[in-house]
Amino acid sequence: MEKLTHLKSAVASLSQISENEKNGFINLVSRYLSGEAQHIEWSKIQTPTDEVVVPYDTLVSIPDDPAETKKLLDKLVVLKLNGGLGTTMGCTGPKSVIEVRNGLTFLDLIVIQIEHLNSKYGCSVQLVLMNSFNTHDDTLKIVEKYSNSNIEIHTFNQSQYPRLVVEDFTPLPCKGQAGKDGWYPPGHGDVFPSLMNSGKLDAFLSQGKEYVFIANSDNLGAIVDLKILNHLIKNKNEYCMEVTPKTLADVKGGTLISYEGKVQLLEIAQVPDEHVNEFKSIEKFKIFNTNNLWVNLKAIKRLVEADALKMEIIPNPKEVDGVKVLQLETAAGAAIRFFDHAIGVNVPRSRFLPVKATSDLLLVQSDLYTLIDGFVIRNKDRTNPANPSIELGPEFKKVGNFLSRFKSIPSVIDLDSLKVTGDVWFGTGVILEGKVSIAAKPGVKLEIPDGAVIENKEINGPEDI
Template sequence: MSLAEQIDALPAPVLKRLHDRGFDEARLVQRAATIGVERDARNRLSGRVEPPAPDDIATAPVAGTADHARCRERGLSALSRGEVALCVLAGGMATRMGGVVKALVEALPGRSFLDLRLGENAALERLVAREGAHVPLWLMTSEATERPIRDALGPRLDGERCATFEQNVSLRLTPEGALFFDEDGGPGVYATGHGDLPDALRRSGLLDRFRARGGKTVWIANLDNLGATVDPAILGWHLAHGGPITVEVVDKVGSDRGGGPVRWNGRRVITEEFRLPRGFDPSTVPVFNTNTFLVDAAALSALVMEWTYVEVEKQIGDRKAIQFERLLGEITAALEPRFLRVPREGLASRFLPVKDEAELERRRPEIEAIAKARGMLG
């Protein structure tokens, strides 16, 4: 039985579940034919790749300077007009924190990651309360995280000021290109990556309604990076310098590795390290991507691009599975970015990633200090 026939033979409720979440059968069948054969060519950038030019990376305005004051004032004005929405990436397969949805893990005693993001949102609204403005909080969830997050939000969910929307799904394959079935006999459904955000957000209708109300900027950040709060000065810098997208980057320290800015065929882009051409020295890129983006809402709404779906091999129990994922940083291949170096140390830090329980234990003192300083604890 061909892959297309296997998919068509799935129960109708399963097919509806897939198609409601952006599943594209024809695209998966096309990719399946290339498993292994073209993996390296598909995953790596082709053409000329060079380190970023010295003037490609700007530095965020420093508190206490005239530039910071100007940028902060401009950012506060935009916030007071209701022109900014915060979009938090809270999807995935809920596998890294002992099987618990990360949003509901206690980042601080008695306060989950979700609680602290809600606290950030409340602090922002206090900042612009005199204008009666709101900063919508949207959470991109997945099948694995949607219900637990919605249950935790309870009456706060109103579909506009606080809303969730689900990212896309696809089907895992065997290394031979057939459907991968889980131990319970069902097809292996998985979330296809943060690169789902533009399509999933448009599908939700949230972006169109936000723009209709005068919304201008979508601030995108990882749930687990509690340093990446909405900062009026950074917002003001983004607005003052124009362009459809600003990407926050931080200096590499020690053995840090990660995706970052490069020049690809002369154009600025963000790319993951594993997508660099063989022979390219990652140490020539002094900063890396924090996955925090300020994006022009109109440009995001109009975005049309052919995404690269990277081929990833996963270990599922004692078996190998193939899945195809897309990365949000690739949005910079269609929208010309500006790179803004932000702090990663002290109370000004904008980079506090938490990938697992051990890292959370190490970072709790920093998270607590920053949460207090930025009003996230109420």
């Protein structure tokens, strides 16, 4: 406990953050130090029934009545998690301003979608962006360009917590680390207290809003779904997590389980070593969390005020200038077990289309998708329900390099898999089909000519095309 006393006085001296943030941080650290980690007893895990994880196709369709639809939508607020930077893809600034398709960014598409709903139904769905101190300033500038749209855009910041020096449990900013590196945003589990502390939650409640739809700003499939909203309101579900069937690409994703009579999220980090392979299997755990969450606003208020949202703590060790630091984080999906009548909905894969790397960007920019009213819609000509698997070498990792290496994005409608390594450049109108592997020899530039059709081939030089 001595650690905590020392920490409290150190945190009290930090002028950069609010009392709410100081209290939240101390609370998190004391929970971490008390070792309250929740141990899952493997034998008690049950597969959730259809009552708990509702199949999407059993949801009632909404009658095509604009007045009823407006009534539903007027109860909704859309919140996008916008705290991430595009650093993995070689961009500076918020990830949501990377251009996805037709010169439009993630944020442009989100705004167009909500504008479309508002004008079609005469409703007033508002958009809220939860920024971090990393994305706040840039986002405010970017949001100005939507000032003429028919949509109210709000922003607030998630908490800013000091990184902890592992050696003596002192906040890094107290050690003279004055810049941004001394701090971290504590994961998206922080969305609930931060929404409340920002004053936005009470404002939405006073306008008669009932639900918030929370999703990652880089998930292009996370669009407003009336069937889900209608189901939650009718059945008084305080929380709903969208899950979707696992493929081999998703084996690490968290899954929903029934445990001691409650539905809860099971993450790979909570799984005992001897059960990890079982956790990753598609047979026993068939679904995973998309991080599309629907949550009742009154319930958030009730639980935050009662300090009842004690999500599992995720310790994230980092190094800053050679100093080992620790950041403690939480995930919004883990809050599911604290809400009443919480459910999952097993949604089609089309609602999970995240762009985490340039390989995802290739798919989204290709003929596999079209863009209608800001919605990215999968091409019906693709018969295989799974997307092609794409592996691009390090030369393609940054968006700028990726874009310069394709004169145009190849056709991938009939592609099963693509692996590219080395210094490869693509011409226009290239068509890829079946299993394709393209590997340039070290130090050699390999150009795929305009209009090339490559089907089930391994290409190591111009002679193979």
